[in-house]
Amino acid sequence: MENRNNVTVIILLGLSQNKNIEILCFVLFLFCYIVIWMGNLLIMISIMCSLLIDQPMYFFLNYLSNLCYISPVMPELMTDLLAERKTISYNNCMTQLFIHHFLRGIKIFILTGMAYDCYTTICKCIHYTIIMSRQKCNAIIITCCTGGLIHFASQFILTIFLLLCGPNEIDHYFCDVYALLKLACTDTHEIGLLVVFNSGLIALVTFVILRASYFLILHTIRDYPAENHTKALSTCSSHITVVDLFFVTVLFIYIRPAETFLEDKSVALFYTIIAPMFNSMIYTLRNLEMRNAVRKV
Template identity: 65%
Template sequence: MENTNNITEFILLGLSQNKKVKTLCFLLFLFCYMAIWMGNALILTSIMCSQLVDQPMYFFLNYLALSDVCYTSTVTPKLVSDLLAERSVISYTSCMVQLFAMHFFGGIEVFILTVMAYDRYVAICKPLHYPAIMSRLRCHAMVTACCAGAFLHSLVQCLLIVNLPFCGPNELDHYFCDVYPLLKLACTDTYIVGILVVANSGMMGLVIFVVLMLSYLLILCTIRDYPVENRKKALSTCSSHIAMVVLFFVPVLFIYIRPATTFPEDKVFALFYTIIAPMFNPLIYTLRNTEMKNVMRKVWCQKPRLTGRHIS
């Protein structure tokens, strides 16, 4: 198939054309973006300035906070600025870059959530083997594998789109460049590509979601025999992780697990995994975590006495 592109830019139709709605959304998403930066910066600083950085759970949380900021920054700044513009336009090249970056950082987030679930499984179900299994070297290897897996996923996703011909129209019914809205504009049969997208994004999301839920189910079965105090601590940690997983994965599965088609509701569901979930990450992993709250008090409310130590 010859790739003949007459399109040099796409017009983003955004969330709404109503000026009052756009103004309200601008204020709301600007606040969300600032909250994401502040919350994740708080987590990163608190962990790096304390001994928590030596613990695998917080080592991974550090990377989750960093991926959150990068992930939402591929979409939110453009969305916020477009809400004030009369006409929202993105070049073809910028669109492809945004598509790649969003799936790359989103993939890292998905895989980091998976290794965090594995970390909790080992800590609760195999506590005697925990230091050996979750060694510093293995933690670094897991993060590297997360980045490699995300890169491969994003590269495949981008190659499926970049080889398609776009010859008009160029109105993208979304607030960012995503796979299904782009497939709708391609001037060729995209059935096979749509199946490959489901296999790449939809099935990957479904498999990881099932694995995560099964791992937490095993954890919940294990902690039934724990003393009450230990059970409460384990439940608090796991419940926060489960809440985050559900908030992120359910909208992702709604969009990517079905055949290549678009619905008006897609834009609303996409807000959950591009803005809302990253905004709630800091709240879920700090307010529900006593150890994290204690460290934050020491780092921010007292003279800093703790020295940051890095996993090497």
């Protein structure tokens, strides 16, 4: 990745300048990282070793759990918490940025696919097996990866040709778009608007679509018998919780103009660490079928 900038090394200011706080954060995030790995590994094994893999919802969940294994943010953060000087090369910074947005784009679209499955299960139950065939599920996964690739390519075009003059410090714990725009040599107002359109608007439209689908589900099940009503709510409640936890924090960062606030680093922790950690807990503890599969494993 050719670097045409004056900036070759970027200094990350991290979460805190206090060494004691950094050590405390390292211990806390190490626990979170272990929970993420073990929780998602347990989900994947439980799904693959049971008949749940044949159900579209868990087919998508298996792919969603896979995404947590290759996240580039947490390993870099934990390494920097113990380092005296938190630096990252320009090439590694760009790589981290693009992988992060590529995976996040796929996650957004997989969550949409899971919402579509939930809607079809309850509102189109008669034709469910025809609509959500394995071929359809594979097509949805391919579409999700394509959507993530398009989002990644858009982010790549916006930032790779951005000339950075310095200073070479960014007030964040990983390379994010808004933080990098602060290092640009030229006016970045138009680029900031494109980032809002590329990241913020995609997240907002997807969140509105997801919320609308759940409104239709709740409207449909109100006339169901009490037993089916409870089962339908149980099926979707876990997914709604994951969606809200992820999208609310992403929207806080990317739906506004290209400005950075002191709260950005704290909010970013939710969609990079907290949300992935709670994903495994929510899907295993609040879902009866998942709990039964885990017990069998």
